[in-house]
Structure formats: C-alpha cells, structure tokens
Amino acid sequence: MNNKAESEYAIEVKNLNFGYGNENILENVNLSLKPGSRCLLVGANGIGKSTLLRILAGKRLTKNNVKVLGEDPFNSINSQDITYLGTEWATNPIVRRDILVSDLIKTTNKDKYAERCEKLLKLMNVNLNWRLHKVSDGERRRVQIVLGLINPFKVLLLDEVTVDLDVLVRSSLIKFLKEESETRNVTIVYATHIFDGIGDWPTHVAHLAEKHIKEFYTIDEVMNFPEVKNQKIHIFNSLLLTIVEKWLREDYQNELKRRNENTENKESLTKWDELANMKKYGDKYYNYWYNIYDENPKSDARIN
Numbered sequence: 359m360n361n362k363a364e365s366e367y368a369i370e371v372k373n374l375n376f377g378y379g380n381e382n383i384l385e386n387v388n389l390s391l392k393p394g395s396r397c398l399l400v401g402a403n404g405i406g407k408s409t410l411l412r413i414l415a416g417k418r419l420t421k422n423n424v425k426v427l428g429e430d431p432f433n434s435i436n437s438q439d440i441t442y443l444g445t446e447w448a449t450n451p452i453v454r455r456d457i458l459v460s461d462l463i464k465t466t467n468k469d470k471y472a473e474r475c476e477k478l479l480k481l482m483n484v485n486l487n488w489r490l491h492k493v494s495d496g497e498r499r500r501v502q503i504v505l506g507l508i509n510p511f512k513v514l515l516l517d518e519v520t521v522d523l524d525v526l527v528r529s530s531l532i533k534f535l536k537e538e539s540e541t542r543n544v545t546i547v548y549a550t551h552i553f554d555g556i557g558d559w560p561t562h563v564a565h566l567a568e569k570h571i572k573e574f575y576t577i578d579e580v581m582n583f584p585e586v587k588n589q590k591i592h593i594f595n596s597l598l599l600t601i602v603e604k605w606l607r608e609d610y611q612n613e614l615k616r617r618n619e620n621t622e623n624k625e626s627l628t629k630w631d632e633l634a635n636m637k638k639y640g641d642k643y644y645n646y647w648y649n650i651y652d653e654n655p656k657s658d659a660r661i662n
C-alpha cells in the first residue's frame with residue numbers, strides 16, 4: 359500500500375518552527391516547490407539556510423511540518439531519492455586520509471549507473487588515481503560532488519558546495535544540474551552567496567530573513583520588479599546580485615534596529631550603515647555591466 363500523501367509539490371514546508379535550544383532559528387517557515395523547480399536560497403550568514411536544507415534532507419526531526427516527495431524526510435523509506443551535498447564532507451578528517459578515488463567510487467552505485475558515473479567524472483574532471491590526502495580542497499570537493507550525484511536523485515539540496523570550484527567546473531556543474539531538472543523533472547534547492555554565472559539558472563528565488571521565507575519569487579516576477587525594469591538591467595548576473603544585495607542590506611538594517619530596541623548600549627548607526635552599505639559597489643557593478651552590454655551606454659561608470 360502506498361502511504362504517501364498525494365501532493366503536487368516535491369517540497370512542501372508548512373509553518374515550520376525549529377531551534378537548536380530554547381530559541382527558534384526558524385519560525386513559521388513556508389515553502390512549496392513543484393517538481394522541476396530550481397530554487398536559489400539566499401540570506402545573510404547565520405540566518406538558517408543550512409539548517410533548513412538539513413531538515414529537508416531528513417537530518418533533523420520536525421513535527422511533521424515538512425514533506426519531501428510526499429513524505430516526512432526524517433522517516434522516509436525513499437531517502438535515496440534525496441541527495442544532500444553540504445560543506446561538512448570535505449572538512450571531515452576521514453576524507454583527508456590516503457584513499458584512492460577509484461576505491462571510493464567503488465563504494466557507490468557506479469555499476470548500476472555506469473554511464474552517468476563516466477559523465478560526471480568527465481564533467482568534474484576527476485582523476486581516478488588521485489589520493490585524497492594529496493589533492494587540493496577544490497579537487498576534494500569535485501570528488502564529493504561526483505560521489506553525491508552518481509545516484510539519480512529526485513531532490514537535490516546543495517549547501518554552498520560550489521564555492522571552491524574553479525569557474526569552468528562550476529559552470530559545467532550548473533549546466534548539468536539545469537539539464538537534470540529539465541530532462542528528469544528533479545527539484546533542486548541551492549543555498550549560495552555567489553551569484554556569478556548562475557543568473558539564468560534558477561526558476562525561483564527564496565529569501566530567508568527574520569526566521570522565515572520573507573520573499574519568494576519566480577524568476578519571471580524578479581524580471582518584472584520596477585527597479586529591474588526601470589534600470590533596464592538585462593544581465594541576469596548583475597540583476598540577481600543587485601536584488602539580493604538590496605534584500606540583505608535591509609536585513610542588516612532591520613537587525614540593527616532590533617538590537618537597538620533591545621539594548622541600552624545603542625550601537626553606532628554609522629558602523630552598521632557602513633557594513634550594510636554595499637550599494638556603492640552594487641551601482642558600480644551594475645553600471646559596469648550595463649556599459650558593456652548596452653548598445654547605447656548612458657553612463658561612464660567603471661569598476662575602480
């Protein structure tokens with residue numbers, strides 16, 4: 359008998375509260391993603407992105423507020439359909455020992471998915487003769503990604519695992535994941551702070567702030583933001599960077615207000631304004647790309 363609740367969503371989070379101690383890190387989190395979605399999860403450091411991804415991966419018990427592929431991921435019997443790639447693996451001392459990559463690959467489903475394995479090894483440019491204690495951080499990360507992706511997942515949760523990849527490998531991976539979602543209708547949630555080269559990748563953007571998903575948009579909705587339309591930004595990368603910068607600037611300012619409300623030792627607004635004031639850089643960045651790609655540049659601004 360199939361006990362799975364029928365749902366049109368691959369990922370469904372309803373009114374989720376979660377904390378490690380007395381205080382909630384996440385409060386009233388709601389997120390619904392249909393199969394085939396590629397969702398960027400953005401938010402300030404320490405806001406709870408990894409926590410949410412780990413909950414979706416079934417690594418944390420919740421009160422039945424989370425369904426992945428129709429099941430509570432913590433008790434899922436189909437956990438092989440959910441792949442989580444986090445930062446922990448590459449920093450684990452065990453994978454810094456003298457282990458031959460080909461021996462590691464043998465521990466996976468490589469024979470069942472031989473063609474996929476071959477493709478991933480090529481894509482991530484991984485050498486089967488590498489020994490893990492002698493490779494660089496980025497190479498170790500590439501091995502992790504190959505191992506993680508050999509199994510054809512239905513839901514992939516990526517937590518900042520692309521930071522130490524070189525530009526070429528990162529772009530090949532991003533392209534591969536887009537193809538996977540388009541051809542196999544798989545769902546991907548990708549938490550990252552780096553938007554270079556992924557501007558045209560997501561179908562959705564979710565902004566985690568103040569303990570919940572404060573903003574959730576399809577990429578078409580983002581394209582219709584007035585500031586995007588008015589400024590005629592048509593380069594996806596600078597678009598996402600500009601939008602997310604604006605959100606995070608507001609988050610930092612709200613955080614400052616909250617702190618000042620709760621403390622008698624008021625912090626200096628100037629210091630926090632400086633921290634949060636990334637706009638100057640954002641404008642230059644925007645103008646720079648605008649000038650390069652616009653046929654009729656209207657500004658002389660350049661990145662100094």
Ligand SMILES: Nc1ncnc2c1ncn2[C@@H]1O[C@H](COP(=O)(O)OP(=O)(O)OP(=O)(O)O)[C@@H](O)[C@H]1O
Pocket residue numbers: 378379383401402403404405406407408409410
């Ligand atoms: N195992 C844990 N025990 C207690 N607190 C934790 C634990 N893991 C994370 N936290 C706290 O939960 C909060 C959210 O952490 P989390 O790692 O989810 O944030 P994040 O948004 O992924 O941050 P970053 O962008 O810096 O990776 C932080 O305040 C962190 O200190």
